[in-house]
Amino acid sequence: MERREVLKLLASAAALPALSSPAFSLFRGIHAQIAEMPGLKTLNPHQNATVTTIAELIIPRTNTPGAKAVKVNEFIDLILSEWYDKEDTARFLSGLNGVDERSLDLFGNKFIDCASDQQNQILKQLDEEAVNDLVKYSVPTGTKLDDIANPPSFFQMMKKLTLIGYYTSEAGFEEELHRTIIPAGHAGCAPIPEELAN
């Protein structure tokens, strides 16, 4: 079925009464409420600022939005509050604090107050350590958060959550990955579209 036909079918009230009717708007409404929930449950303002800064360094704004614009910090707060076990949240927060300790040690400032090249330098260290740990423990690379034999380090958690938060956001999915819920159709072996190749 061609994508435009599907879209037509989905938009057609005759074929699918409930999709264009209150049931569907109700569904949208519920999700709008989730998105609008104010306030963070775990991260304090300083931790939030640090998480937001690190996430944006991992996935910065380019010609498409970055981690900050899609509120990866709020997703991370949700995971810390409602998904992780307490020990994992504690390890994350202690590792987050460790970032400040490192920046104070190296540059005399908390991480968010460092110059951007200093922040990059710290992130490079954290990233190298995290990847070395991965090699050392020969970690599988699945999508579950708990697939790591050894408890994941702060930066492993941070990077993974940033990528999930970003690429599962509307902008990450549609603008960065150029994907749509209803694809153009199916082709088994097609040239990589230009917008993904460049």
Added chain:
Amino acid sequence: MAIKTYDAIVIGSGMSGGWAAKELTEKGMETLVLEAGRSIVPEVDYVEHVPTWEVKFRGLRDRKALMRDQPVQIEIGDEWNAKFFVNDHEEPYTTPPDQPYLYLRGRHVGGRSIMWGRQSYRWSDLDFEANLKEGIGVDWPIRYKDIEPWYDYVEDFIGVSGQSEGLPQLPDGKFLPPMEMNCAELVMKDIIAKTYGGKRVMTIGRTAILTQPHRGRAACHYCGPCARGCITRSYFSSVNSTLPAAQATGKLTLRPFSIVHSLIFDSQTRKVKGIRVIDAQSRETLEFHGRIVFLCASTLESARILLNSATPEFPDGLANSNGQVGRNLMDHLCQVGASGTLAGNEDKMQIGNRPNGIYVPRFRNVTEKHPGFLRGYGFQGGGSRPGWERGFSMQGFGADFKHELRRPGPWKFSFGGFGECLPHPENHAEIDKGRVDAWGVPTLRISCKWRDNELAICKDMVMTAAEMLEAAGAKDIVLQDNPSPPGVGIHEMGSARMGHDPKTSVLNAHNQAHDVKNLFITDGSCMVSSACQNPSLTYMALTARACDYAVGLTKRGEL
């Protein structure tokens, strides 16, 4: 007021119950379908187009709720369709501590036909003759020629896409056009053909998904996550297909929230006269009467209902004079195989989300006898290019890293085996004395484990998967050699087997209970062996065949 007597009562509305409902009503029978779970309203319940950013945990699932309410069902499903799986506290079962069994299921109209894998393969005489030739279990009372017209009939109605291959061990069907293979699959297909000279074959999965409009249902639009529902009704489920057909006859009464406690046996007529039901909402006990009964509640539930229906004549459970009900439980050995990285085709990718993979039909014990084990296995799997998830373990961050993750990663290929399980009387389910579910119905204790033949198959599966990857020049080959516990294949079958002899089997060649003439059981319980092919198509064909037989008996006054 006298209780209305239906021409037929069908217990269960899933894969086989939906077919029984369609066939019986279309043949003029006033039919009551009893479904234990709730109704499904596609426009509300189907969620395949809800984007990730509209689900709370972005696809990571509500882990704490799952661990609390669905500690078994957590094995399967996703954040969208967790609602299609049961609450494990409401519907408990037990196992011996050393025999884990994962009983994965839903309770709603449509049953597992909503979340099934849709792979649809015919069985052959290699399967139907195996027990007799090898002296395992009992002989199938049917052969391929008995079921072939019913495979045709079912495929014509549900729509199965696939490629004919002319293989005796995997008969071709009436296929809609096949889905396309992707780049890595085309490479692998070629390598397999060259390396094994026809002894091993790779074909595109045969799947109950429409590749062109069919009987009023739309073709697939490749959105991908079928197990969350399908608003265009492009894959087969009873909700999408058989139940609407039954509804259209005006002869169907579908009653959700109807938990069957037991069957009521009339010792004078020696027939089932009715069904004892607990209304899941009011918890009232109700009775429904019917002239014939189709038990299609699923392999384990149907056994449970029979075992819970003991009478003075059948102290061990209805239709269980020989003690075979609940025994010979089988599932497919799975989650075993190998994967690797395939170089080449870096500038190409798959467009759209094809909800199907490839299939390597059974090649062991087809023409030559394997020294290590009986029967065999098939592989499912396919090629794919990992997306941004590979960034979890990649070094880097920043604009270049982001840019890199926009491109798909290197081609991967994986083979996952589905291995045949032999019927063994000690693999069984029984009533767990003293334990009941949330509605007071006695529950099951399931004792099932892989035995020597399955474990030997498992070893071979890993080796042959790796062999094919090596032949294709794959790198970084990873072996999966630890089979999942029974149940995970979700192909449980065998608990009320068919057979020639009433002394050793529960059902005859037409799925009619030897002991109780107006009782037919057509879900997975009737299976005499497990083959290695996905079984749903066979359940559907056997159901249609049994309905034809039962209605014939009824019309001739022979019941």
